[in-house]
Amino acid sequence: xxxxxxxxxxxxxxxxFGTIPFTEELADHSACGIPTxxxxxxxxxxxxxxxxxxxxxxxxxxxxHLPPYLAKYDEFKAKGxxxxxxxxxxxxxVMSGWGRVEGLTDKIIxxxxxxxxxxxxxxxxxxxxxxxxxxxxxRYAMIIDDxxxxxxxxxxxxxxxxxxxxxxLAKL
Numbered sequence: 001x002x003x004x005x006x007x008x009x010x011x012x013x014x015x016x017f018g019t020i021p022f023t024e025e026l027a028d029h030s031a032c033g034i035p036t037x038x039x040x041x042x043x044x045x046x047x048x049x050x051x052x053x054x055x056x057x058x059x060x061x062x063x064x065h066l067p068p069y070l071a072k073y074d075e076f077k078a079k080g081x082x083x084x085x086x087x088x089x090x091x092x093x094v095m096s097g098w099g100r101v102e103g104l105t106d107k108i109i110x111x112x113x114x115x116x117x118x119x120x121x122x123x124x125x126x127x128x129x130x131x132x133x134x135x136x137x138x139r140y141a142m143i144i145d146d147x148x149x150x151x152x153x154x155x156x157x158x159x160x161x162x163x164x165x166x167x168x169l170a171k172l
Contacts (some may be wrong), residue, residue: 008150013118015039017112020036040147048142052090052113052125057098062098072101072169085109115134119140140155141163151168151171
């Protein structure tokens, strides 16, 4: 992983991400949806929790990282969080499919950061080419309030600690 290029107190750098907003027609998995673009500009005036996983459907991400955010959704909302989003280097269709399998519906937005370009520009990418995965988003979490970074932590190892739901809730 490259060195972190952002810190608490910084304005979040502008980014645009592919996403497929959840609609009821996606619920039975017979439709794929149409990708749209979400910009960080839409987070102005909002409290956002953004967490990143190296890949959808991968063991730690699928079992240990994403599910606690969904399970604690009401706790995040009670602390004033307007948006919860998960980001990965997967394409919008994979992120949408993963979100539907996990039951995210409209609670957590699944964002695509192709080739980890945005995350990489912040020093938040990891080269997993040795495993055949290419450049991915690192495992990290941020709290963003009115576009200002209030918390940013990157996992120091393979598990989920500083980027997990409990760690982020404790910082809200």
